[in-house]
Amino acid sequence: MKKNTTEQTFDGSEAEDVIKVRVTISCPSGDYKKKFRNQFTRKDLEMIIVTLKIFDFLTCSKCGELLNLNLEFEI
Numbered sequence: 001m002k003k004n005t006t007e008q009t010f011d012g013s014e015a016e017d018v019i020k021v022r023v024t025i026s027c028p029s030g031d032y033k034k035k036f037r038n039q040f041t042r043k044d045l046e047m048i049i050v051t052l053k054i055f056d057f058l059t060c061s062k063c064g065e066l067l068n069l070n071l072e073f074e075i
Contacts, residue, residue, distance in 0.1 A: 019045075019048070019073060021071060022037050023070070028065050029063050032061075055067075
């Protein structure tokens with residue numbers, strides 16, 4: 001039995017061009033914690049900057065404190 005796959009194949013240079021980001025947003029009081037994952041190509045680096053500017057002003061809906069933002073990059 002043959003399976004047809006629609007996976008895209010990436011050459012080595014394009015696969016190395018991806019920046020993976022893991023983001024953890026949490027409240028200092030411990031009431032809220034959310035994790036996100038995303039990936040960007042180096043040519044789309046501006047998307048990371050815009051995303052970080054949005055996170056900069058997030059506050060907790062319960063206590064009003066600014067949320068903590070932790071980033072982990074895999075380059």
